[in-house]
Amino acid sequence: MxxxxxxxxxxxxxxxxxxxxxxxxxxxxxxxxxxxxxxxELPSFVSVFLDLKINGEMIRSTPFGHTIxxxxxxxxLIFITIVSIIFMLRVSxxxxxKQVPDKLQIAMEMxxxxxxxxxxxxxxxxxxxxxxxxxTFLMFIMICNMSGIxxxxxAPTAKYATTVTLAIFIMIxxxxxxxxxxxKHVLMHLLNNPSNxxxxxxxxxxxxxxxxxxxTRPLSxxxxxxxxxxxxxxxxxxFMIMGVQVTVxxxxxxxxxxxxxxxxxxxGLLLGVIQALVFTILSAIYxxxxxxxxxxxxxxxxxxxxxxxxxxxxx
Amino acid sequence: MIxxxxxxxxxxxxxxxxxxxxxxxxxxRAITSALESSGRQPELYGKLMLLMIIxxxxxxxxxxxxxxxxxxxxxx
Numbered sequence: 140m141x142x143x144x145x146x147x148x149x150x151x152x153x154x155x156x157x158x159x160x161x162x163x164x165x166x167x168x169x170x171x172x173x174x175x176x177x178x179x180e181l182p183s184f185v186s187v188f189l190d191l192k193i194n195g196e197m198i199r200s201t202p203f204g205h206t207i208x209x210x211x212x213x214x215x216l217i218f219i220t221i222v223s224i225i226f227m228l229r230v231s232x233x234x235x236x237k238q239v240p241d242k243l244q245i246a247m248e249m250x251x252x253x254x255x256x257x258x259x260x261x262x263x264x265x266x267x268x269x270x271x272x273x274x275t276f277l278m279f280i281m282i283c284n285m286s287g288i289x290x291x292x293x294a295p296t297a298k299y300a301t302t303v304t305l306a307i308f309i310m311i312x313x314x315x316x317x318x319x320x321x322x323k324h325v326l327m328h329l330l331n332n333p334s335n336x337x338x339x340x341x342x343x344x345x346x347x348x349x350x351x352x353x354x355t356r357p358l359s360x361x362x363x364x365x366x367x368x369x370x371x372x373x374x375x376x377x378f379m380i381m382g383v384q385v386t387v388x389x390x391x392x393x394x395x396x397x398x399x400x401x402x403x404x405x406x407g408l409l410l411g412v413i414q415a416l417v418f419t420i421l422s423a424i425y426x427x428x429x430x431x432x433x434x435x436x437x438x439x440x441x442x443x444x445x446x447x448x449x450x451x452x453x454x
Numbered sequence: 455m456i457x458x459x460x461x462x463x464x465x466x467x468x469x470x471x472x473x474x475x476x477x478x479x480x481x482x483r484a485i486t487s488a489l490e491s492s493g494r495q496p497e498l499y500g501k502l503m504l505l506m507i508i509x510x511x512x513x514x515x516x517x518x519x520x521x522x523x524x525x526x527x528x529x530x
Contacts, residue, residue, distance in 0.1 A: 359515060366518035369525070417511040 181293035181372060185211040216295035219286055223278075254278075261423045266430060269423075272312070276305070277419040284368060284411030287375075288404050294411075297368040299361070306361035309422045314353075317429035328429065356425060360418055367414045371407040375400045466524045473520035480513045 189199040189208060198204040207214070230247050234240070240248075254277060258270045280296065287294030295301045317325055327333075329349045330342040383396030488506035492499050 359519075362519055362522060363511070363515040366515070366522045370518065370521060413507055413511060417508055420508055421512075 181212065181287075181297055183211060183215050183293040184291045185214050187291070212293060212295045212298040212301065215286070215293050216283065216301065219282060219292070219295070223282060258419075258423065261420065262427055265432065266427055269316070269426060273419050273423050276309070276422065277415055280305070280364070280415035280418055281412055284415055285408065287368060287372060287411065288407050294368050294372065296364055297372050299365050302361040302365040302368075303357075305364075305418075306357035309360070309425075310353075310357040313422070313426040313429055316426065319430065320432070325429075360421060364414050364418055367410050371403075371410055374403055375407065378403060462524075469523075470517070470520050473517045477513050477517040481510050484509045484513065 185207060189197065189204055189211075191198055193201075199208060230243055234244060251274075254274050255270060258273050259267065262269055262273070283296045283301070284294055286292040287297060317328075329346055331338070331345040331349070333339045333342050378400035379396065382399040383394075385399070386393045386396050485506060488502050492502050
């Protein structure tokens with residue numbers, strides 16, 4: 140049932156009820172996991188698989204189960220990637236230009252053109268070749284964060300392994316492209332481009348600060364994303380457990396809880412989108428800081444120049 | 455004298471509260487300036503909201519570093 144086909148109040152109530160029931164089912168899963176395992180674990184379809192019993196013991200206690208348990212978030216990540224690849228293949232196969240395109244093509248084209256325009260305004264003309272990778276980061280992190288809200292999936296970015304991988308990747312990426320202009324340019328950038336005597340005296344200070352920033356920038360990127368997503372999961376988890384405790388207090392022995400965590404799902408959605416955006420914007424800004432050419436002016440005045448030229452061409 | 459674990463159980467929430475205090479002041483100033491500028495020039499609302507959200511996420515990350523300390527130290 141797609142959201143724009145919901146017409147009557149009864150349909151809307153049914154929709155919300157199904158969402159609430161699905162959330163409460165996932166809340167039961169989380170509460171069960173919390174009770175059994177010592178460490179707080181994000182429940183997903185992998186946890187359901189691990190709770191099955193083979194020959195009278197749970198798969199979780201076998202060595203194979205230990206491996207799967209440690210890699211559960213990455214298995215969900217691979218699943219998310221495969222599903223999105225299949226979706227993108229289906230979108231890109233039946234493209235039409237001369238006939239009327241279908242709704243999926245229109246939606247995807249709107250998405251792609253808006254992301255491309257946004258990143259072009261951020262990166263500038265000479266960094267245009269980096270738009271695809273930042274668009275990939277944006278969509279990947281957004282989909283990963285939103286999977287924390289879907290029942291039976293977990294957000295892989297709520298484990299530090301995923302976010303630190305993304306941050307290290309982007310660090311190697313923009314440091315590789317910072318050497319495009321030569322190692323002398325990188326050295327002068329680390330010393331903040333000294334032009335007169337006072338700046339040459341202060342340049343060792345800048346050198347220390349800038350070289351520490353090489354390490355702390357990816358660290359802050361990864362910790363920000365990890366902290367937001369793990370905090371959201373903790374918040375949701377605590378409210379889920381409270382919901383289960385409420386029904387257990389009233390009717391002993393139930394496994395379905397009241398969805399008390401329902402408002403925080405929307406907070407999680409907002410935070411997921413914002414953190415994906417912030418990660419991409421900060422990485423793009425770091426890249427454009429490291430790859431500025433001295434003879435070119437910064438991006439904003441380039442945009443203004445293009446706008447002025449366009450207006451002059453029209454008039 | 456004092457149990458070390460008990461001291462940590464007091465110190466982490468106090469530290470988190472201090473971090474949240476500073477972040478709230480900073481974010482209040484940022485959002486105030488964004489709202490005032492939006493009132494002066496309503497056509498720039500989109501750009502201002504984007505910059506405000508980026509600034510707030512950067513400031514909020516400092517409070518989140520404080521939040522993560524107990525989880526990371528518990529693992530070690």
